[in-house]
Amino acid sequence: MFPSVDPIPLPAPVWLMKLLSHVTLALHFSAVMLLIGSLLLVCWHNARGRARKDDDQLSASFVLARRLPVIMTYVINLGIPPLLFAQVLYGRALYTSSILIGVMWFSVILLLMLNYHLLYRIGNRIEAGKAGWGLALMALLVTMSIGHIYSTNMTLMLRPEVWQQMYAHSPNGLQDVHGDPTLTPRWLFVMAGGPVFGGLWALVLSNMGHISNGVKRHLRRSGGALTAIGAVGQIACALLVATRQSGVVQQGLASHALYHISGLLFLATIVLTAALAAFQGAKTLSNVPLAAAGLLTGFLSVASSVIYRDGIRDLTLLRKGFDVWNRVEYSNWSVIGLFLVLFVAMLGILGWLLMVMRQATAPIEQVTQ
DSSP, X not given: OOOSOOSSXXXXXXXXXXXXXXXXXXXXXXXXXXHHHHHHHHHHHHHHHHHHTOHHHHHHHHHHHTTHHHHHHHHHHHHHHHHHHHHHHHHHHHXXXXXXXXXXXXXXXXXXHHHHHHHHHHHHHHHTTSOOHHHHHHHHHHHHHHHHHHHHHHHHTTOXXXXXXXXXXXXXXXXXXXXXXXXXXXXXXXXXXXXXXXXXXXXXXXXXTTSOHHHHHHHHHHHHHHHHHHHHHHHHHHHHHHHTSOHHHHHHHHHOHHHHHHHHHHHHHHHHHHXXXXXXXXXSOOOHHHHHHHHHHHHHHHHHHHHHHHHHHHHHHHHTTOOTTSOOBOOOHHHHHHXXXXXXXXXXXXXXXXXXXXXXXXXOOOOOO
């Protein structure tokens, strides 16, 4: 079970740590989903374009592929803050689960290195007129494997009743988690968000002025269809996650106003996201405001699901003797203020970089087989 005392007090109020955790985790999940969806679309457009000898569809795959390494940098850098917040808030649970699957947990570093290598090679192969869908499929599987490892750890930290048995069975960190009905739905929920954000990203890219109308058409149609398909999948997975919780947790989620509203907000925003994307995909109308609106509602769906997910974690751990709200706090407001200033500055720098990219000379993104 949990140690009775955490030797290190929290450096900030629980509510502030949670707020920052929610914001950064929503950004990280959005980036992960964007990477997964982009890889799906690269596989589709590159394989189909080569089969049909369609240069526009091949170019669509290249437009998506050449941005994969940049997306990966956001996945990694936006993934560090929420993991650190989770360690501070739930260290007594998360450290234990990480040790029990230690070999799998450390393998994430090697898998990330492999994935980076693959992402660069995909764009190079497509630009050279070679098939890139095979490498894209491999990178997709690696990305999904990393996601499964994270889901395994975040699920195991909620099961202190099996820790001692697992450690007695093998203290070498070479085992997996079995028998938890929520693990697969939790993992699939994030994976299903890939088509949602991949489709939204394709719709954004379809507004670039330097690509041909044929490339725009492929991006717009596939983006609209993929977002709608992903939204259906995410709703189904969300229902599975919710219904596979224990009765006490389900009751707690339903009776808590914040978690109840966040669940409803997720459903409303994901449906609106799918509708906006399907409208753009079915018509010849796709513009920056519409595409931006889709990304905004998509992010709101992720943010609301993050809050609901946090409710599942807190209510589950509370039943097992861990109350995250009952932590010793010793706030260091000078450090907190410095962090917030740097965080806002980072967002400003990102906005400035995007403006610079928008004003830069457009590259040639037309490829042939």
